Amino acid sequence: MSCSRTWEVEAARDGRLGEQERKAHARHVAECSxxxxxxRALDELQVGLRAVAGSEVSDGKLxxxxxxxxxxxxxxxxxxxxxxxxxxxxxxxxxxAAALALVVWWGFGGAASSAIVVRAARGASYRRxxxxxxxxxxxxRGRLEIEVGHAEGxxxxxxxxxxxxxxxxxxxxxVEVAAxxxxxxxxxxxxxxxxxxxxxxxxxxxxxxxxxYKSADVTASTADAGSVTSTGLHxxxxxxxxxxxxxxxxxxxxxxxxxxxxxxxxRGPKGPRKPPQTSVTERPRTTASDSDAxxxxxxxxxxxxxxxxxxxxxxxxxxARRFRAFAQTYxxxxxxxxxxxxxxxxxxxxxxxxxxxxxxxxxxxxYPAGFRRQDVERLLLH
Amino acid sequence: xxxxxxxxxxxxxxxxxxxxxxxxxxxxxLSALGVLYDRHYRAVLRLARCLLPQESEAEDVAQxxxxxxxxVASSFDGRPSSRSWLFGITARLVLNRARRGARFLRFVQRxxxxxxxxxxxxxxxxxxxxxxxxxxxxxxxxxxxxxxVVIVLAExxxxxxxxxxxxxxxxxxxxxxxxxxxxxxxxxxxxxxxx
Numbered sequence: 001m002s003c004s005r006t007w008e009v010e011a012a013r014d015g016r017l018g019e020q021e022r023k024a025h026a027r028h029v030a031e032c033s034x035x036x037x038x039x040r041a042l043d044e045l046q047v048g049l050r051a052v053a054g055s056e057v058s059d060g061k062l063x064x065x066x067x068x069x070x071x072x073x074x075x076x077x078x079x080x081x082x083x084x085x086x087x088x089x090x091x092x093x094x095x096x097a098a099a100l101a102l103v104v105w106w107g108f109g110g111a112a113s114s115a116i117v118v119r120a121a122r123g124a125s126y127r128r129x130x131x132x133x134x135x136x137x138x139x140x141r142g143r144l145e146i147e148v149g150h151a152e153g154x155x156x157x158x159x160x161x162x163x164x165x166x167x168x169x170x171x172x173x174x175v176e177v178a179a180x181x182x183x184x185x186x187x188x189x190x191x192x193x194x195x196x197x198x199x200x201x202x203x204x205x206x207x208x209x210x211x212x213y214k215s216a217d218v219t220a221s222t223a224d225a226g227s228v229t230s231t232g233l234h235x236x237x238x239x240x241x242x243x244x245x246x247x248x249x250x251x252x253x254x255x256x257x258x259x260x261x262x263x264x265x266x267r268g269p270k271g272p273r274k275p276p277q278t279s280v281t282e283r284p285r286t287t288a289s290d291s292d293a294x295x296x297x298x299x300x301x302x303x304x305x306x307x308x309x310x311x312x313x314x315x316x317x318x319x320a321r322r323f324r325a326f327a328q329t330y331x332x333x334x335x336x337x338x339x340x341x342x343x344x345x346x347x348x349x350x351x352x353x354x355x356x357x358x359x360x361x362x363x364x365x366x367y368p369a370g371f372r373r374q375d376v377e378r379l380l381l382h
Numbered sequence: 383x384x385x386x387x388x389x390x391x392x393x394x395x396x397x398x399x400x401x402x403x404x405x406x407x408x409x410x411x412l413s414a415l416g417v418l419y420d421r422h423y424r425a426v427l428r429l430a431r432c433l434l435p436q437e438s439e440a441e442d443v444a445q446x447x448x449x450x451x452x453x454v455a456s457s458f459d460g461r462p463s464s465r466s467w468l469f470g471i472t473a474r475l476v477l478n479r480a481r482r483g484a485r486f487l488r489f490v491q492r493x494x495x496x497x498x499x500x501x502x503x504x505x506x507x508x509x510x511x512x513x514x515x516x517x518x519x520x521x522x523x524x525x526x527x528x529x530x531v532v533i534v535l536a537e538x539x540x541x542x543x544x545x546x547x548x549x550x551x552x553x554x555x556x557x558x559x560x561x562x563x564x565x566x567x568x569x570x571x572x573x574x575x576x577x
Contacts, residue, residue, distance in 0.1 A: 010565070014536070014543055014558055045568060046537045048518045053428040053538050066419050069445055073412055073452040203412075334566055338559060371558035 003034035011369040013042060021369060074203075116157055119145040134158060143176040148190070164196030173204075185210045300330045304339065311342065316350035319343075320359070337363075341372040344379055400464035408455035419448050422468050425539065429469055432534040433476045435523050443479070447471050466541060470549035473531040521571035525564055532557055533564035 008025045011017050017025060029035045057065075116135055120126060124142025128135070135157040137144065148157050148168045159166040159175050161182040166175050171190020176183045185194050185202075186209040194202040196212055204210045307322035323343035327336050340363040347356035360376045367373065398406075398417070406414035426447050430440035450471050458467055522530060531550065535541045536557075543561070547554040 010562060014561060016543070016558060041569065042565070045565060048514060049432065049522070049534065049537045051515050052432050052519050052522060057424050057427060062420065062423060065423060065441075065445065066416050069419055069448050070412055070416055072445075072449055073415060076449065076452070077410075077412075334563060341555070371562060372555040375553060375555040 003032050005032070006035055006038045008369065009035050009038040009042065013039075016369050016371070016373070117147040121145075136160060139175055139177050141177050141180075143174060143184075145172075145174045147172045161196075164194065167193040167195070171206075182212055185212075300326070300333045300335065303329065304333075304335045307339065307342070311346050311349070314349075316346045317352070320346035320350065320352075320355070324359075337367050337370050337372065340366060341370075341376060344376055348379065399462035401458065401460035401462055404451070404455045404458040404464060405460070407452060412452070415448060415452055418451065418464065422465055423448070425465060426468055426472050429472050429534055429539060430476065432522065432538055433473070433527070433530055434479070435519075439479070443472060443475050446475055450475070465539075466545050466549040469535055469539065469541070470551070473535075473550055476531065477527050517572060517575050518568070521568050521575075524571060525567060529560045529564040529567070532560040533568070536561055 005025075005028060008017065008021075009029070012022055012025050029039065118126075118128065118137065121143035124144055125140040126142070126144060127138045127140075130136065137146075137157065137159045139159055139161050144159070146157065146159070146168070148171055157168045159168075161175065161177050162180045163182055166173075166182070166185055168190065171192055172188045173190070173192050174184065174186040176185075182194070182196055185192060185204050187204045187206050189206055191206075192204045194204060194210060194212070202210055202212070303322070303326050307319055307326055310322055311319035320343050323339040323346060326333075326339040327343070330336055340359070344356050344359045344363060347353075347359055356379070360379055363370070363376050364373065370376075398414075400418065400421070403414040403418050407418070423444060427440060427444040430443040430447075431437065434440045434443060447468060451468070454471075458464060522533075525533070532546055535546045535549065536543070541549065543554045543557045546557045550557070
């Protein structure tokens, strides 16, 4: 490859060329076989990388994954809620538990072998049994009113309808089946999970009535019945702010700063993006966190790594000297551009502004469309 | 039972942009998380597959991304698409794993083992394509995780340098440098294999 402008192919591809440069580059590529070859090589690399990404996920797998995710998210939220409230209101919880136990015991005539009461409307057809430690009700048609009081560790109740399942989470609710499908789930206490074939999973809260096949005729019989989401799954906003997440890899890739819980944190669609800022005191992470850009065992790698370490130790003038020596000794090394940039940074850290400016101008002359052009231009403005 | 409930309809949903969905997630509406999942899971998994050698690990990370979203929804800035933000979370999770598993990986590499699970094969690919893909996969996993993340975001997901910089919280110059180094190393590696 003899063309000296093949580097422009990558620069153009990455959007690092200005408009004029891009036009000139396009004209050049039309005439230069080396650059066209370079372009093809990069295209092929991209095609290959896209193939590595593998086959598409099927809709079924996506649905399965979605279900698993929502269950885990719900469990996590409940766990957080318990952890938050556990120590604050132990007395209230104890009293509530005692009251519930009393009600359950009294409600079922003291025979608390089962804390599940089923009241069937006339004409209802159902069968009740236990399966795998869980109470099951197969509801063929009609209406059941069910009360469930859970003791610790007690199995849940599942109502199977012709077209799905209704799981209670400790509650009092009604299920109605007609013409072979679930027509109504109405909850007065607790929370019910409704999973019907071909429908999104719905979590129905107290005070809500869920009619899966009724798309119109929306009525609110009580003004304060609570908020509802139409795809089904809904949880009340927790009474406490959501727990602060654990910071994830802050050093490497910090999360955006957290906002307060106030909804004003959502700023709406974003305006023009600002380019990420580079502090003049920040050593580019290309060399430090990216060890391959440093010592790879070769003489050039060692020289570069030593220069970086020198800068890390705070010996900025010596580091600037080493980066210059590196760029002169290994002008075609892939780290030469980094060295040029780091030399500017080193001079700035040493407080030598004139030398920094000179090094920056030299960098821009040598790498007019370099990776660090914007950074260096910004440094020059300081 | 006293019937004082209000109806929950199955309404038609006008597609909401990601900012609005994440706001709902933050306010406790997990159905919005499901919508986001349907919208972006495939892209997140695609990225995770390129970054991790094992399919099962990639799937774990992709799930973990959306669980993380449920916890940190409030930190999203409200723009219409959250894709690059999700990619940022994916990359952080992968890099965390890479750090945690570095010692184990070194041990495995010393034993000369290759990643145990190769990606699912496309049904119609030829043996040659399959071989090239395996070579490229191997070369990709020889890159350092930061370089791997950047090249996959650029070449597979088509993010621009500034978008990647924002997703990863690094200067755009670093993105371009890593991208350049990653391409060079991949090409060198493939050249060596074919020499």
